[in-house]
Amino acid sequence: MMRFLGLAGAVAAAAVLPEFLPPFYVRVVQFFFFSAALALAWNIMGGFAGYWSFGHTVFIGMGGFAAAHLVTALGLSAGPVQMVTGIVFGALFCGAFAAIIAYPILRLRGIYFAIAMLGISQVVAELANNVSWVKGDVGLFIETKLPGDIAPERFYYYVFGGLLLVTALASFLILRSRFGYGLLAIREDEDTAKMLGVPTEKLKILGFVASAALVGMLGATYAYSLGYFTTGSLFRVDFSLNMIIYCLIGGIGTIAGPILGAAVMLFLTQVVLGGVLELHLLVTGAVVVVIVLSMPDGIMGLLGSLTTRKPATPPAPASPEVAR
Amino acid sequence: MLVLQTALNGLVLGGVYSLAAVGFSLIFGALGIVNLTHGIFVICGAYASMMLFHGLSVDPFFATIPVAFVFFFVGYVYQRYLIQLAVSRASLVASLLVTFGVALIARNLLQLGFSPDVRTITPSYSFSSLVIGGLRVDMVRLIGVGVSLVLLSLMALLLAKTAFGRRIRATAQQPLAANLSGVNVPHVFGQTFGLGAAFAAAAGAVLGIVQPFSPSAEEFWTLNAFIVVVLGGVGSPSGALLGGILLGLISSFTAQYVGPSFTNAVMFLVLVVMLLVRPHGLLGSAFGESR
Numbered sequence: 001m002m003r004f005l006g007l008a009g010a011v012a013a014a015a016v017l018p019e020f021l022p023p024f025y026v027r028v029v030q031f032f033f034f035s036a037a038l039a040l041a042w043n044i045m046g047g048f049a050g051y052w053s054f055g056h057t058v059f060i061g062m063g064g065f066a067a068a069h070l071v072t073a074l075g076l077s078a079g080p081v082q083m084v085t086g087i088v089f090g091a092l093f094c095g096a097f098a099a100i101i102a103y104p105i106l107r108l109r110g111i112y113f114a115i116a117m118l119g120i121s122q123v124v125a126e127l128a129n130n131v132s133w134v135k136g137d138v139g140l141f142i143e144t145k146l147p148g149d150i151a152p153e154r155f156y157y158y159v160f161g162g163l164l165l166v167t168a169l170a171s172f173l174i175l176r177s178r179f180g181y182g183l184l185a186i187r188e189d190e191d192t193a194k195m196l197g198v199p200t201e202k203l204k205i206l207g208f209v210a211s212a213a214l215v216g217m218l219g220a221t222y223a224y225s226l227g228y229f230t231t232g233s234l235f236r237v238d239f240s241l242n243m244i245i246y247c248l249i250g251g252i253g254t255i256a257g258p259i260l261g262a263a264v265m266l267f268l269t270q271v272v273l274g275g276v277l278e279l280h281l282l283v284t285g286a287v288v289v290v291i292v293l294s295m296p297d298g299i300m301g302l303l304g305s306l307t308t309r310k311p312a313t314p315p316a317p318a319s320p321e322v323a324r
Numbered sequence: 325m326l327v328l329q330t331a332l333n334g335l336v337l338g339g340v341y342s343l344a345a346v347g348f349s350l351i352f353g354a355l356g357i358v359n360l361t362h363g364i365f366v367i368c369g370a371y372a373s374m375m376l377f378h379g380l381s382v383d384p385f386f387a388t389i390p391v392a393f394v395f396f397f398v399g400y401v402y403q404r405y406l407i408q409l410a411v412s413r414a415s416l417v418a419s420l421l422v423t424f425g426v427a428l429i430a431r432n433l434l435q436l437g438f439s440p441d442v443r444t445i446t447p448s449y450s451f452s453s454l455v456i457g458g459l460r461v462d463m464v465r466l467i468g469v470g471v472s473l474v475l476l477s478l479m480a481l482l483l484a485k486t487a488f489g490r491r492i493r494a495t496a497q498q499p500l501a502a503n504l505s506g507v508n509v510p511h512v513f514g515q516t517f518g519l520g521a522a523f524a525a526a527a528g529a530v531l532g533i534v535q536p537f538s539p540s541a542e543e544f545w546t547l548n549a550f551i552v553v554v555l556g557g558v559g560s561p562s563g564a565l566l567g568g569i570l571l572g573l574i575s576s577f578t579a580q581y582v583g584p585s586f587t588n589a590v591m592f593l594v595l596v597v598m599l600l601v602r603p604h605g606l607l608g609s610a611f612g613e614s615r
Contacts, residue, residue, distance in 0.1 A: 052417070104600045111358050111420070115550055116599045119592040126589035237543075241424075248421060278436065285428030289406075292421050296414035 014161055018154050026153045032266045033160035034222060035242060037167040039250075039258035041214035042243035044171060047253035048180060049207050050187030051106070054114040055121030056243055059212045061235035062097060063090030063219030065128060068142040068229075078145035086142065087220045094216025095209045102205040109190070118240070125235035136231035144224050156225045163221060164259075167214050171255050174210065183207050187253070245284070249291050251300025260299050325458060330580045331573065332459050338572020339469035339565075340534055344527040344545055345552035346476060346564040347520035353559020354496035354516045356416055357407060360423040362549050363542030364430040365395060365521050369528025370537045371438055374445050384445055385467060387529045388475075392522040399521025402426075404514040427542060434539035445532040468534045475526060479519075480561040492516050496559070551595045 018026045038060070045051045067086030076082035101120065108116050128136035146155045174180045182203040185193035194200045223229050242265070247253075250261025265287065273283055295302045348362040372394070373387040410422040452463045483489035494502040495512045503509045528545075531537065548571070556567025571591065578590040 105596075108599055110417075112599055115554070116596050118547075119596040119599070122592040123589050123596065126586065126592070130583070130585045130589070244421075279432065281428040281435075282432035285425040285430075285432065288425030288428070289422050292410055292414055292418045292425070296418055 011165065015158075018157055023151065023153050026157050028266065028270050030153060030157040030160050030225075031270070032262055033157070033164045034218060035246060035266060036259040036262035037160065037164040037218050038215060038239065039243045039246035039262050040164070040167045040171050040255070041211050041218065043247050043253065043255075043258050044174060044183075044211040044214070045207050046244065047247055047258070048175065048183035048187060049204060051109075051204070051208070052114045052244065053117040053211075053240070054244070055117035055119070055240055056211075056215055057235055057237065057239040058117070058121035058124050059094040059098070059215035060219030060222060060239055061121075061125060061128060061231065063094050063216030064142075064223030064229060064234045065134060065136070065140065066090050066093035066216070067220035067223055068140045069134075071142065078143035080147070083144065083224055086224065087217055090220025090223075091213040091217035094219070095213035098209045098212030099205065102208045103201075106201075106204045106208060121235065121237075121240065125231055128235065129231040136235075139228055139230040140223075141228050142223055142226075144227060152225075156221075159221060159225075160218075163218060167218075168255060168259070170210070170214065174207075175255065179203060179206065184253075245288060247298075249287070249298055251298030254298075254300045257298055257300040264299070326580070329459055330576050332461065334573035334576035335569060336461060336465045336469050336572070337576055338569035339472045340465065340527075340531060340568075341548060341552055341571050342565045342568025343468075343472035343475055344524070344531060345549035345568055346479060346561055347523035347527070348546075348549035349553045349556075349559055349561075349564045350479070350523070351517055351520035352553060354492055355403075355513055357411075357423070357517075358420050358550075359517075359520070360420065360546055361402070361427045361430065362520075362524055363544065363546035364427050364434075365399070365524035366528035366531065366545040367434065367537055367539060367542045368430070369395065369525030370445075370532035371434065371443075371528075372525070373529035373532045374443060377445050377447065383447060384529055384533050385471065388471065388526040391529045392526040395525035396518040396522040398518075400514040400518035402521070403517035404510065407517070408510065408513065427546070431539050431542055438539065440539055442536045442538045443532075444536045447533060464533045468530050471530045472527075475523065476561045476565055479523065482519075483561070488515070492519075551591060554595055554598050 014029075017029065021029070038056070042053065042056050045053060067090040070089045071082050071086045074085070076085060105113065105116055105120070125136075128134045130137070144152075146152060174183070182193070182198050182200070185196075185198050186200050186204060190200055219234060223234065226233060242262075246261035246265055247258045248261065249264055250259065251257030265284070268283065268287065269280055273279060291298070297304070344366055347365065348359060351357055351359045351362075369391050372391045373382075373384045376382040376387045376390070377384055406426070407419050407422060410419040447464075449463045449467075454461045454463060454466060481489075483492060491502070491507050491512050492515070494505070495507060495509055495516070499509050502512070528537075552564055552567035552571055554567070555570050556565070557563035574594055575587045575591060578587045582590065
């Protein structure tokens with residue numbers, strides 16, 4: 001109940017926040033919503049199931065391109081129907097693509113899975129760039145018509161805020177279901193889980209598809225918010241890496257973690273260091289190294305260990321028997 | 325004729341790719357660490373060789389020796405005092421992120437120090453080429469392949485014949501048993517990493533004359549090394565050679581017959597297919613139980 005009230009308070013605060021922020025910061029927060037939602041979607045596979053993908057940006061790109069091509073092919077005029085159609089199709093398209101590649105690719109584990117995903121994202125990006133009808137090299141327009149006279153940054157602020165909520169809710173429901181427990185079991189020990197009767201193949205495929213569909217949805221929305229995009233603006237390797245970094249910094253496999261991680265990193269890179277662009281890589285790299293070495297379980301892990309420190313170190317017992 | 329020329333180009337390119345990948349392969353095979361700083365070592369080698377060439381007019385061919393020597397110590401210190409810390413405090417996967425973070429830092433520093441511009445090293449022989457029976461090979465590439473074959477053989481001998489190589493292989497197979505037999509395991513881990521770094525930097529010193537380079541090219545060389553290792557197999561110089569040559573052939577044939585813009589797509593496609601069909605590479609793991 002307290003959690004629910006806290007969440008409702010946060011949502012209400014976020015809803016009125018644009019009234020008090022200059023447009024630049026509305027944009028920063030909007031990008032934070034987008035990044036945090038991406039990290040959460042990655043977290044379903046990477047955090048819950050322990051399958052780290054290095055190429056999730058492929059779903060951002062496919063979602064965007066699928067949406068733009070569909071609404072152009074259907075000849076829809078800009079408006080709410082056209083936008084929702086595009087976003088839903090982006091999600092479905094990515095989900096379907098993920099379902100097709102899932103069976104072979106999920107046989108790989110660990111670093112091999114990670115690199116195979118990187119490979120897939122590179123192949124798709126190169127194809128989008130070089131196959132002429134996809135038009136990834138010259139770029140695509142996707143028309144948007146905003147309701148009323150709302151400023152674009154505020155409109156997308158609310159859209160991405162809503163999508164972050166959707167992604168967080170989906171993650172929460174997954175984590176609290178048999179599905180989520182199955183994914184966690186896969187992360188801890190896939191072979192044992194399989195032996196104990198967890199349908200690992202099915203769960204992995206479902207998790208992968210869910211993660212991909214969510215990223216596709218976000219990617220399509222991102223394409224709308226850009227209006228004009230090329231391969232380079234959607235298939236960005238740094239998107240893939242940032243999803244991992246945000247999860248890692250916040251606490252991988254949790255729900256608050258990826259959101260917290262995105263908030264911390266974006267605050268550091270966009271607000272504090274917004275003026276010194278040439279040091280971005282250095283700071284990102286240094287933060288990653290320091291976080292991995294100092295708090296391997298991220299901010300959430302640190303918070304957890306702070307709250308449970310006392311019972312973890314009880315006064316030394318007189319003898320082992322007494323301790324038990 | 326075109327087929328032969330393309331095949332020759334591929335072979336020559338592949339020879340160079342092999343050398344650039346063998347250090348990555350050794351570290352991955354023996355320590356299980358995916359070293360994302362690998363490309364940085366290669367690029368640093370290229371910059372070091374450039375500075376030696378412009379400052380002291382040392383031929384890049386000879387620059388490999390001091391560069392390898394310096395980077396052996398860099399790699400040793402890096403492994404023992406940073407990567408090992410990540411492995412012991414967190415996990416092997418965490419070490420991947422540490423190497424990634426260090427790569428970002430180093431790339432940024434290189435950009436600040438040398439500017440993001442693309443550089444080349446142009447010794448006197450850089451525009452001459454050799455013509456044999458109608459087939460043309462650039463002199464620099466030929467030298468690159470020569471150095472590559474010499475260094476790869478050197479590493480193979482080192483691993484197979486010397487006491488040092490035996491310690492590396494033993495540690496890779498069974499750290500515990502090696503430790504029981506009196507091998508100083510953390511020290512050997514550091515040395516192995518240093519050896520990998522030394523080979524990467526030496527490769528970079530030669531690559532500087534074959535291909536233009538810039539700080540952001542590090543990504544290319546890291547990925548390239550990974551593909552070579554996946555194609556050929558982890559941990560052995562012969563696997564790196566086979567993988568490198570295959571990769572060279574794939575990219576030159578794709579560029580010739582499909583289109584230059586498709587080389588990356590085909591390379592990664594082969595990578596993905598290879599991972600699915602035979603994840604341990606064509607030659608498998610030379611260290612047997614290490615995987």
